[in-house]
Amino acid sequence: MGLAVRIALAGLPVVIGSRDPGRASAAADDVNALIGTRGCDSTVSGAGNLEAADRSGSVVLSIPFAAQAATIEELAPALENKIVISVIAPLKFSKGRASAAPPPEGSAAEAALAQLPSARWVAGFHTFAADELVDPDLKLDADILIASDDNDAKLAVMNVANRFRGARAVDAGALESARQLEGAVAMLININKIYRAHGALKIVGI
Numbered sequence: 001m002g003l004a005v006r007i008a009l010a011g012l013p014v015v016i017g018s019r020d021p022g023r024a025s026a027a028a029d030d031v032n033a034l035i036g037t038r039g040c041d042s043t044v045s046g047a048g049n050l051e052a053a054d055r056s057g058s059v060v061l062s063i064p065f066a067a068q069a070a071t072i073e074e075l076a077p078a079l080e081n082k083i084v085i086s087v088i089a090p091l092k093f094s095k096g097r098a099s100a101a102p103p104p105e106g107s108a109a110e111a112a113l114a115q116l117p118s119a120r121w122v123a124g125f126h127t128f129a130a131d132e133l134v135d136p137d138l139k140l141d142a143d144i145l146i147a148s149d150d151n152d153a154k155l156a157v158m159n160v161a162n163r164f165r166g167a168r169a170v171d172a173g174a175l176e177s178a179r180q181l182e183g184a185v186a187m188l189i190n191i192n193k194i195y196r197a198h199g200a201l202k203i204v205g206i
């Protein structure tokens with residue numbers, strides 16, 4: 001829901017998808033309530049996953065990695081030739097510690113590309129906690145790292161990310177950088193646990 005809030009505040013219409021259209025509509029109501037008083041006239045609605053993907057020019061895939069392959073298979077007809085942004089981070093947890101659990105392709109985003117090469121895969125937005133994004137008043141004060149093999153798709157996503165309040169989009173290179181972005185989620189979870197904080201990443205010197 002956090003990304004839906006920020007994308008709507010960036011001025012774009014949003015269709016929230018869910019396996020349960022009723023749950024999607026309820027989430028859309030929540031997002032509308034959050035952004036409604038902030039002079040934002042983006043439309044936010046909810047729909048089943050396939051309809052949401054079908055109605056959208058670009059799609060954000062924000063689901064557990066375990067559900068990735070089946071969801072891509074189901075949505076494939078609606079994803080072809082579209083920009084599809086993966087925030088997915090395959091993780092495992094042991095003794096209270098998070099670790100990266102990448103698939104053989106190297107990252108969730110690369111596995112997605114291998115499965116559906118006709119979509120324009122972009123990896124990004126991994127290094128923010130959802131509960132930070134969902135607060136429309138919070139200035140993010142961090143970088144949004146975006147990676148893709150499709151330069152135009154990457155620039156289009158960076159253009160939206162640059163409209164997130166307080167944030168700066170950073171070109172993280174080819175889709176292969178998703179390995180580091182997804183792995184950083186595990187590291188940030190551990191850092192945030194140690195410091196009882198919501199740390200994010202900032203690249204200095206650029």
Ligand SMILES: NC(=O)c1ccc[n+]([C@@H]2O[C@H](COP(=O)([O-])OP(=O)(O)OC[C@H]3O[C@@H](n4cnc5c(N)ncnc54)[C@H](OP(=O)(O)O)[C@@H]3O)[C@@H](O)[C@H]2O)c1
Nearest residue numbers: 018019023062063064065067087088089126128129130185
């Ligand atoms: N949360 C964060 O701060 C954060 C930060 C960086 C990266 N990520 C990554 O972003 C992704 C989503 O994170 P999250 O915390 O939002 O995860 P989540 O709450 O576990 O899942 C997000 C949504 O995915 C759908 N879903 C769950 N199981 C599914 C299944 N088997 N098949 C299809 N859809 C399923 C559910 O929606 P419906 O039940 O409505 O369909 C659920 O609300 C994960 O891969 C995570 O690693 C999260």
